[in-house]
Amino acid sequence: xxxxxxxxxxxxxxxxxxxxxxxxxxxxxxxxxxxxxxxxxxxxxxxxxxxxxxxxxxxxxxxxxxxxxxxxxxxxxxxxxxxxxxxxxxxxxxxxxxxxxxxxxxxxxxxxxxxxxxxxxxxxxxxxxxxxxxxxxxxxxxxxxxxxxxxxxxxxxxxxxxxxxxxxxxxxxxxxxxxxxxxxxxxxxxxxxxxxxxxxxxxxxxxxxxxxxxxxxxxxxxxxxxxxxxxxxxxxxxxxxxxxxxxxxxxxxxxxxxxxxxxxxxxxxxxxxxxxxxxxxxxxxxxxxxxxxxxxxxxxxxxxxxxxxxxxxxxxxxxxxxxxxxxxxxxxxxxxxxxxxxxxxxxxxxxxxxxxxxxxxxxxxxxxxxxxxxxxxxxxxxxxxxxxxxxxxxxxxxxxxxxxxxxxxxxxxxxxxxxxxxxxxxxxxxxxxxxxxxxxxxxxxxxxxxxxxxxxxxxxxxxxxxxxxxxxxxxxxxxxxxxxxxxxxxxxxxxxxxxxxxxxxxxxxxxxxxxxxxxxxxxxxxxxxxxxxxxxxxxx
Amino acid sequence: xxxxxxxxxxxxxxxxxxxxxxxxxxxxxxxxxxxxxxxxxxxxxxxxxxxxxxxxxxxxxxxxxxxxxxxxxxxxxxxxxxxxxxxxxxxxxxxxxxxxxxxxxxxxxxxxxxxxxxxxxxxxxxxxxxxxxxxxxxxxxxxxxxxxxxxxxxxxxxxxxxxxxxxxxxxxxxxxxxxxxxxxxxxxxxxxxxxxxxxxxxxxxxxxxxxxxxxxxxxxxxxxxxxxxxxxxxxxxxxxxxxxxxxxxxxxxxxx
Numbered sequence: 001x002x003x004x005x006x007x008x009x010x011x012x013x014x015x016x017x018x019x020x021x022x023x024x025x026x027x028x029x030x031x032x033x034x035x036x037x038x039x040x041x042x043x044x045x046x047x048x049x050x051x052x053x054x055x056x057x058x059x060x061x062x063x064x065x066x067x068x069x070x071x072x073x074x075x076x077x078x079x080x081x082x083x084x085x086x087x088x089x090x091x092x093x094x095x096x097x098x099x100x101x102x103x104x105x106x107x108x109x110x111x112x113x114x115x116x117x118x119x120x121x122x123x124x125x126x127x128x129x130x131x132x133x134x135x136x137x138x139x140x141x142x143x144x145x146x147x148x149x150x151x152x153x154x155x156x157x158x159x160x161x162x163x164x165x166x167x168x169x170x171x172x173x174x175x176x177x178x179x180x181x182x183x184x185x186x187x188x189x190x191x192x193x194x195x196x197x198x199x200x201x202x203x204x205x206x207x208x209x210x211x212x213x214x215x216x217x218x219x220x221x222x223x224x225x226x227x228x229x230x231x232x233x234x235x236x237x238x239x240x241x242x243x244x245x246x247x248x249x250x251x252x253x254x255x256x257x258x259x260x261x262x263x264x265x266x267x268x269x270x271x272x273x274x275x276x277x278x279x280x281x282x283x284x285x286x287x288x289x290x291x292x293x294x295x296x297x298x299x300x301x302x303x304x305x306x307x308x309x310x311x312x313x314x315x316x317x318x319x320x321x322x323x324x325x326x327x328x329x330x331x332x333x334x335x336x337x338x339x340x341x342x343x344x345x346x347x348x349x350x351x352x353x354x355x356x357x358x359x360x361x362x363x364x365x366x367x368x369x370x371x372x373x374x375x376x377x378x379x380x381x382x383x384x385x386x387x388x389x390x391x392x393x394x395x396x397x398x399x400x401x402x403x404x405x406x407x408x409x410x411x412x413x414x415x416x417x418x419x420x421x422x423x424x425x426x427x428x429x430x431x432x433x434x435x436x437x438x439x440x441x442x443x444x445x446x447x448x449x450x451x452x453x454x455x456x457x458x459x460x461x462x463x464x465x466x467x468x469x470x471x472x473x474x475x476x477x478x479x480x481x482x483x484x485x486x487x488x489x490x491x492x493x494x495x496x497x498x499x500x501x502x503x504x505x506x507x508x509x510x511x512x513x514x515x516x517x518x519x520x521x522x523x524x525x526x527x528x529x530x531x532x533x534x535x536x537x538x539x540x
Numbered sequence: 541x542x543x544x545x546x547x548x549x550x551x552x553x554x555x556x557x558x559x560x561x562x563x564x565x566x567x568x569x570x571x572x573x574x575x576x577x578x579x580x581x582x583x584x585x586x587x588x589x590x591x592x593x594x595x596x597x598x599x600x601x602x603x604x605x606x607x608x609x610x611x612x613x614x615x616x617x618x619x620x621x622x623x624x625x626x627x628x629x630x631x632x633x634x635x636x637x638x639x640x641x642x643x644x645x646x647x648x649x650x651x652x653x654x655x656x657x658x659x660x661x662x663x664x665x666x667x668x669x670x671x672x673x674x675x676x677x678x679x680x681x682x683x684x685x686x687x688x689x690x691x692x693x694x695x696x697x698x699x700x701x702x703x704x705x706x707x708x709x710x711x712x713x714x715x716x717x718x719x720x721x722x723x724x725x726x727x728x729x730x731x732x733x734x735x736x737x738x739x740x741x742x743x744x745x746x747x748x749x750x751x752x753x754x755x756x757x758x759x760x761x762x763x764x765x766x767x768x769x770x771x772x773x774x775x776x777x778x779x780x781x782x783x784x785x786x787x788x789x790x791x792x793x794x795x796x
Contacts, residue, residue: 019640023626030628106624110588111641112613
């Protein structure tokens with residue numbers, strides 16, 4: 001067989017699609033996380049099993065709500081809202097790497113693949129990831145649903161179908177959003193717009209989970225079934241599938257919801273693969289173009305010169321710290337991959353103050369400041385973990401060739417960049433909102449122990465192993481799984497702290513607890529920093 | 541085999557390739573030279589259907605790169621400068637993927653992979669068991685070259701194929717390139733290693749700032765420039781004058 005004997009080109013080529021899907025599956029299951037968790041290159045996706053276990057745990061806790069004597073629709077609404085949030089966020093944060101991997105252009109763009117086949121393969125890859133996460137998350141809730149009011153024995157089957165539909169919807173929505181962006185924007189504007197679109201999508205998913213149901217309650221109490229505000233809510237569309245499957249005579253509104261869900265998913269999927277594929281092919285080619293660009297074509301945005309600025313010289317007397325600060329700042333501001341992975345995580349801290357804003361009339365929960373601080377505490381960790389990963393990981397060899405005794409200065413520079421550019425602005429914004437929303441002084445004070453603990457939390461990325469920025473290659477699934485691991489870990493830590501704070505507050509011992517905590521934080525901070533500084537520099 | 545007419549490529553306000561004309565017949569081994577940013581890779585990416593030209597036309601094996609990109613991609617093989625591969629796949633899995641993309645039946649693909657493996661001294665066990673991330677630079681480049689040749693292309697583009705290769709591997713790649721041309725393949729060879737180009741290429745095209753500065757055999761270029769080595773010809777056409785004096789002055793400055 002010669003190169004010219006192959007069958008004529010087809011928009012969707014079955015054998016090519018199968019080969020690409022097999023390839024993407026292997027790439028997904030052999031991510032860094034999977035690799036780190038196995039001793040040999042056995043190809044078994046144990047890393048993914050770990051992610052699945054974490055998601056199952058989250059699902060298990062949510063499924064306990066069924067014992068509040070909920071009907072099928074309400075229970076399904078909770079599950080779909082949670083799935084919509086978790087899967088939507090994960091797909092959003094992974095989609096940049098999956099859809100627009102710059103490295104892939106040299107591997108695949110010169111092969112005879114129609115852009116529709118390539119986009120379909122990537123879309124199915126995204127759907128596969130979404131199904132995996134949604135399936136893990138809903139593993140226990142699917143069976144617990146049998147205890148819901150009015151549920152029949154076939155509830156698990158209808159729930160599996162509705163979850164599959166939701167996964168397709170989330171993936172198609174993300175592909176369509178990107179497809180539209182690349183169709184109407186040139187390459188120059190694409191990077192920033194795509195990054196900010198991800199932030200908007202994150203808010204949409206978070207909003208779908210928390211804010212919109214609250215808005216509904218404001219207008220219609222708890223009567224979810226009849227509220228017209230359900231119509232634009234994707235979780236309601238798919239919860240209605242469960243309701244139809246489990247109710248003998250479902251209301252007309254439920255049928256409407258199902259029709260909207262199926263129709264929107266169908267239109268999005270058709271648009272993504274059928275209509276937007278040609279512009280996707282062009283976008284991939286434009287990614288290649290960017291790498292041809294001569295240096296004079298673009299000027300780097302102005303940054304604070306931390307070598308001259310007296311504040312930065314005082315804050316970071318070590319020149320390695322300052323250099324590392326500049327490196328992290330440059331990547332947070334300029335690098336497309338970092339922005340696409342980092343920005344969607346940033347808005348999460350605002351969610352609780354915004355909930356408080358909505359609940360202001362009925363009285364905001366006193367735990368909102370505490371939860372906000374908990375979310376804020378995760379910001380530097382998530383940012384540092386994001387900055388650890390780059391497709392330019394080979395360039396991190398510079399840290400190995402430089403005469404550095406440890407990676408501590410490099411880590412501390414990155415840490416300070418995330419504190420200065422992310423943590424401080426976020427803290428100011430959240431504080432402003434909290435003062436507006438929470439009028440109880442004791443509720444605000446309850447957040448202080450968490451705030452005091454943040455410096456220790458932000459040292460965690462370098463405690464287990466050497467932290468070097470941009471030193472790990474990105475792998476599909478790792479970003480969302482890392483964020484979830486960190487979220488669960490810090491949730492536990494902050495939860496314990498919150499419990500102690502609450503008890504101390506009830507016993508009027510909060511000020512004493514704070515004083516003790518400050519001493520402990522200072523000692524632990526010193527010990528951790530010393531541990532990081534003492535560790536010799538080596539990494540895999 | 542390759543026919544280029546007034547081919548241009550603009551990136552915003554910058555013209556990377558400026559209205560070049562070139563005809564390369566079948567079986568010719570052409571060295572495409574130029575300083576960094578001269579437009580070599582951009583030209584190759586247009587000829588492989590990866591980039592759309594801004595203006596002009598190009599045909600490869602009779603297929604138009606704009607109207608028939610998939611047909612073009614079927615008949616070309618491309619070894620990218622980056623040497624990019626899917627690192628989490630084993631060499632075998634990666635080459636199987638490439639074979640499937642060109643519709644090569646499994647049994648034939650396996651036979652071809654083994655034949656290339658034999659030539660490049662890559663044993664089957666390594667290919668099957670080790671992920672590409674664990675390969676040395678030279679081993680990986682062998683896989684990249686195999687992936688470019690697996691479908692028996694008519695036209696092959698080598699963009700810096702000798703980057704990072706040890707002397708033995710480089711020698712085998714050079715010999716393979718000349719043998720492919722002798723077998724009737726059209727080969728475009730981009731490299732900064734000028735003595736290699738001088739030895740293996742039948743024709744040399746020098747690009748500078750998106751334009752073709754020189755095009756001919758080594759003898760023709762020697763006659764035109766009055767220089768013997770390709771290095772000096774290249775420097776005369778594209779480089780900085782008084783290189784030795786400048787280098788000596790700079791080194792003095794460093795050591796003082």
